[in-house]
Amino acid sequence: MSDPANITLVTMDGTTFTVPSAYLHRSKLVQDWLRSEGDKQAMEVKHVTPFVLQGVLNFCEIHAEDTSEPLADPADPTKPFEADPRDDAFRGMPDDQLLQFTMAADILQIPELVRLTAQEMASRIDGKSPDQIRAMFNPDDLAEEDVDSDNEMGEVGEEGAISK
Amino acid sequence: MADGKRSTSPTQMARSILRRLSGISIHRKGIFPETADVVLRIFEHVAATSTADTLALARVCRSWRQLAFGVSVWRSINLPMSVPTKPRDVRQARAWNCDHETLAAVANHVRSGRLPRGVTTSLTFYAGLPEEEDLWPACWDNEKIKNAFMTVLAYVAPGLRKFEFEAGVAWQAEVVETLCAGATPGRLTEVTLSFRDATDECLATVTEETPAIQRKLALLHPFLPALETLRVDWPLDRLTVRELLTGERLAPEEVPQADRPENPFGYPYCFHVAPLAGPFVLPPTAVYPNLQSLRLADFSVSEGEEFSLTRYDTVYQLFATAFPGLKELELDARWRRHPGGFRTFPFVYLDVLLREDGEFIRFPGVERVVLARGKLEGDIKPVTEVKGLKDERSLVQPEGVKMVMRKFPAARSLEVRWREGVSRKLKVKRVNL
Numbered sequence: 347m348s349d350p351a352n353i354t355l356v357t358m359d360g361t362t363f364t365v366p367s368a369y370l371h372r373s374k375l376v377q378d379w380l381r382s383e384g385d386k387q388a389m390e391v392k393h394v395t396p397f398v399l400q401g402v403l404n405f406c407e408i409h410a411e412d413t414s415e416p417l418a419d420p421a422d423p424t425k426p427f428e429a430d431p432r433d434d435a436f437r438g439m440p441d442d443q444l445l446q447f448t449m450a451a452d453i454l455q456i457p458e459l460v461r462l463t464a465q466e467m468a469s470r471i472d473g474k475s476p477d478q479i480r481a482m483f484n485p486d487d488l489a490e491e492d493v494d495s496d497n498e499m500g501e502v503g504e505e506g507a508i509s510k
Numbered sequence: 511m512a513d514g515k516r517s518t519s520p521t522q523m524a525r526s527i528l529r530r531l532s533g534i535s536i537h538r539k540g541i542f543p544e545t546a547d548v549v550l551r552i553f554e555h556v557a558a559t560s561t562a563d564t565l566a567l568a569r570v571c572r573s574w575r576q577l578a579f580g581v582s583v584w585r586s587i588n589l590p591m592s593v594p595t596k597p598r599d600v601r602q603a604r605a606w607n608c609d610h611e612t613l614a615a616v617a618n619h620v621r622s623g624r625l626p627r628g629v630t631t632s633l634t635f636y637a638g639l640p641e642e643e644d645l646w647p648a649c650w651d652n653e654k655i656k657n658a659f660m661t662v663l664a665y666v667a668p669g670l671r672k673f674e675f676e677a678g679v680a681w682q683a684e685v686v687e688t689l690c691a692g693a694t695p696g697r698l699t700e701v702t703l704s705f706r707d708a709t710d711e712c713l714a715t716v717t718e719e720t721p722a723i724q725r726k727l728a729l730l731h732p733f734l735p736a737l738e739t740l741r742v743d744w745p746l747d748r749l750t751v752r753e754l755l756t757g758e759r760l761a762p763e764e765v766p767q768a769d770r771p772e773n774p775f776g777y778p779y780c781f782h783v784a785p786l787a788g789p790f791v792l793p794p795t796a797v798y799p800n801l802q803s804l805r806l807a808d809f810s811v812s813e814g815e816e817f818s819l820t821r822y823d824t825v826y827q828l829f830a831t832a833f834p835g836l837k838e839l840e841l842d843a844r845w846r847r848h849p850g851g852f853r854t855f856p857f858v859y860l861d862v863l864l865r866e867d868g869e870f871i872r873f874p875g876v877e878r879v880v881l882a883r884g885k886l887e888g889d890i891k892p893v894t895e896v897k898g899l900k901d902e903r904s905l906v907q908p909e910g911v912k913m914v915m916r917k918f919p920a921a922r923s924l925e926v927r928w929r930e931g932v933s934r935k936l937k938v939k940r941v942n943l
Contacts, residue, residue, distance in 0.1 A: 420551060423558035424586050424632055445548075452548045460551055468555035468563075476569040483570075 353380070354388035355403075361396040362388060369406040372416055374455035394450045398443075401435075402450050405459055408432050417457035423464070433462055441470065441482060549577055557583045562612040579624060586632035587666065589613050589659065593637065593650070610655075617658040620665045630666035635659055637677040656681055660688050667692025676704035683726045690729035699738045699800075701730070738802050803838040804829070830871050839873060839918075840880035876918045881905060882927040902928035906939045915943060 353376065354364045370376040379389050391399060409432075429437075436444065444463055451459035471479060557564040568578035577583070591609045594602035619625040637655070663685070670693050675685055686703070829836065881902065904910045905926045914924055925940045 420554070420582075423555045448552065449545060449548050452545070452551065461555075464551045464555040467552045468559065471552075471556050471563055471567070472560060473563070474566060476566050479566060479570050 355399060356388045356390045357394050357396045357399050358392050359396065361399075363396075363399060363403060365403055365407070366410075369403065369410045370454075372406070372409070372456050372458055374419055376454065391450075391453065393453055395446070398446045398450045401447060402454065402456070402459065404435075405433070405462075406456070409458065417461065419455055419457045419460075421457040421461040423461070427461060427465060436462055436466055439466075441467075444470075546577060549574070550580060550582060553578055553580070553583050554585070558586055559588065561586075561588045561616060562608050565612060565615050579619075579626065581626045581629045584626050584629050587616060587630055587634070587662065589616065589633075589635045589662070591635075591637040591655070613655065613658050613662075617661045620661055625665065627665070628669045630669050632672040632674075633663065633666055633670055634674040635663075635677065636674075652678070652680065656684070660684060663688050664692055668694055670694075670698055672700040673698065674700075674702040676702070686726045686729060690733070693733065695732045696736045698733050699736055701733070701737060734798050734801070736800055737798065738800055798832055799835040801833045802835055804833060804836055804840070830873055834875065836873060836876055838878040838880075839876045840882065872916075873918050874920055877920055877922045878925075879914060879918050879921050879923070880925040880927070881914075882925075902926055903930075903937070903939065906941050911941065911943060 351366060351368075352364050353367045353370060354362050356362050367376075367380065376389065383389075394402070436447065439447070444467055448460060448463040448467060451463060470482070474482065553564065553567055556567060564578055564583060568575045589609070589612060591613065592602070592605045594606045616625070667689055670689075673689060673693070677685075682703075689701075829839075903926065905914060906924065911924065915921060918924075921943050923940060923942050925938065927936055927938045929935065930937050
């Protein structure tokens with residue numbers, strides 16, 4: 347490794363980003379890579395686009411000096427979590443971009459960013475019907491007959507049973 | 511993942527027809543990731559706040575259904591019953607239907623064994639029925655809803671760490687019994703029990719059935735050593751300190767009268783140690799060092815009966831001894847109308863808490879104090895006259911803070927809530943000490 351203070355990341359299209367290693371101290375993937383293969387020139391992040399990686403690195407830079415305890419991976423979603431105004435950029439993002447960031451954070455194993463983006467995505471799903479969620483995400487393996495036949499929602503019947 | 515490509519489903523045909531008719535392009539964004547891990551992360555966050563949304567996700571498609579019933583998604587179950595209070599409000603009616611269906615669906619998944627077993631660590635149920643019965647939804651069936659909830663509770667109880675419950679008093683005995691029968695001592699660390707519908711009928715029921723309720727509450731004793739948080743909001747009535755400590759009911763002639771020595775101020779009040787019953791019927795030597803957070807509500811006095819400041823001090827002494835690890839203390843009082851037509855005055859606890867005459871109990875470990883909807887006024891002279899504190903909001907002024915600090919020497923934050931103005935809007939003020 348030429349410069350232990352910095353790390354170079356290479357995205358899917360070959361774009362390189364060189365940043366201080368300290369920015370990525372919360373990324374378990376990067377920390378593992380530094381320990382095992384830190385003598386190599388650059389770390390490949392094949393499934394991440396330059397735009398998304400830039401956003402992830404911005405997040406890491408903003409939070410580089412945070413003193414809070416690192417989260418477990420995966421973070422416990424039931425623990426209360428206060429929104430940080432420094433992360434407002436993620437809240438105005440289109441759904442597809444937000445999902446790309448969630449995936450990138452998952453790949454790089456940054457639980458703080460996974461929590462932020464997953465929480466934001468969960469808030470967008472909040473209160474929506476299955477139809478509205480389908481319109482929002484349209485999962486590729488959607489089989490319509492599953493959807494129409496799966497109607498277990500009914501009335502509360504005797505002894506808590508469901509009467510359709 | 512998918513079961514393979516289908517030929518042409520009715521919906522696909524409909525899409526095709528629509529496209530031809532209107533020229534509208536109905537195309538799939540397909541933006542959701544294929545990585546199950548990422549989808550699961552999102553589902554877990556959805557599930558942490560809303561079980562209704564989790565069930566909606568399960569109905570999107572078959573692969574999402576499999577993911578939505580994954581072990582990690584059902585760590586928490588939230589079952590609010592947002593009961594409509596306005597008869598013709600469509601939004602309220604929709605929310606009620608959704609909550610009602612969610613409870614039904616979860617009960618159904620439990621009964622069919624579809625819900626992962628032993629993974630749920632947090633269960634929340636809230637039924638906010640208005641006091642006026644004519645405002646209850648026409649389809650509200652208390653017994654059926656209770657049965658559905660009990661089915662869910664019995665199923666998930668062994669794994670529970672946190673149980674949060676708020677509903678009518680008619681549920682109380684069964685909820686405690688079901689919880690205690692299934693929950694694992696040493697695992698359950700946070701319990702909130704709130705039975706707060708204050709209808710005359712409910713209060714009368716509570717008053718009559720106090721001994722039976724206490725017996726049920728005694729079932730909680732094995733869980734107390736591991737509890738870190740206990741919140742009790744319970745309109746139990748007419749309990750004395752002796753009853754509190756021993757669990758025995760006093761005969762009417764044994765109840766202390768206003769002119770007895772333990773009532774030095776001779777106030778015509780009797781305080782209700784309502785929320786302290788049950789779990790606090792403790793052996794005097796019991797110590798529960800793990801309990802860090804305690805919230806007590808309905809801490810009130812009643813006009814027309816005897817009152818004793820000594821009793822309050824006894825209760826505080828009980829807390830200080832039994833819960834040496836207490837870091838958060840919230841006292842939340844409410845004004846309440848009783849069946850007999852007399853009113854309660856939920857203010858005395860503050861005066862007693864802050865009194866400066868004679869001996870009083872200190873809480874050396876409490877760092878966060880919440881004094882909510884209590885009052886400093888009326889005849890309680892030891893505080894109001896000496897220190898000039900006029901009302902609850904005085905507590906966040908320098909003189910009031912000084913008094914709070916005498917009682918809570920380690921306090922780092924103080925929150926005071928009070929109602930103000932014609933609208934009786936709830937005001938909240940927090941200060942760092």
